[in-house]
Amino acid sequence: MKIDAFFDNLWQDYINMTPQAEAIANALTARGEVVQNDHVAFRTFNIGPIQLKHLEPFILDMGYSRYEPYHFPSKKLDAFGYIPPSPDMPRIFLSELRVEELTDSAQTLVRRLVDQINPDDVADASIFWRGPLWQTPSYEDYEQLASESEYAAWLSVIGLRCNHFTINVNALNGINDIEQMNQMIEELGFSINEAGGRVKGSPAVLLEQGSTKASVQPFTFADGKQHDVTTCYYEFAKRYHDEEGNLYQGFVAASADKIFESTDMRKDS
Secondary structure, three states: OOHHHHHHHHHHHHHHHOHHHHHHHHHHHHOOOOOOEOEEEEEEEOOHHHOHHHHHHHHHOOOOEEEEEEEEHHHOEEEEEEEOOOOOOOEEEEEEEOHHHOOHHHHHHHHHHHOOOOHHHOOOHHHHHOEOOOOOOOHHHHHHHHHHOHHHHHHHHHOEOEEEEEEEHHHOOOOOOHHHHHHHHHHOOOOEOOOOOOOEEEHHHOEEEEEEOOOEEEEEOOOOOEEEEEOOEEEEEEEOEOOOOOEOOOOOHHHHHHHHHHHOOOOOO
């Protein structure tokens, strides 16, 4: 699949789940800004046909190259960053949950979901906006997963799809830093993820990031119960040049760890 078509499909699915993102992008465009995407990110499980090693080929086939690994011990996650074939294209971040580190009961719930996947459905890059490939879980199962891994609970209802796009702050003219971005978003009526601070990272680590709190939508579970769940969020990033004058291309694990919490309704800070 061509990269432009890939991101066009992603964006349409993403703004359907995340109306705040379209509103923020439109507000920036109305100011005369050209909104560029720094990167997108995906979540998955490390078992079955949607584990990272099975999804990665679709990314590599578009000309991306694996950059470096990342690990998140407290969240039981492993990830890789991917660099595009051209510097004007977005990066990709793909993480997966180490299911074997959950309790036996939570592992059973996850395996019950993954066992429903038809491997034929994981045939091309459209898998990244297909959503859940399993039947809706019960609210009780969702809550049990959430008590151990918000990441697992989110995946159980949202499925494999882009959990955020990222505004490239370097490319903006009227906004120079993350806190200015925070303030603009709050003026639009949206909330900022303050886990780990309003601005995550620093020039010293060559990357500063911020994000909104995820959009919330009502969701009907298998048992007929309806509850609000978080969907996706909008991130913003400012990159710095290293001592050799090269713009930093990677991600900062300590910051990403807190960015993950943008979808956690249970955490306010």
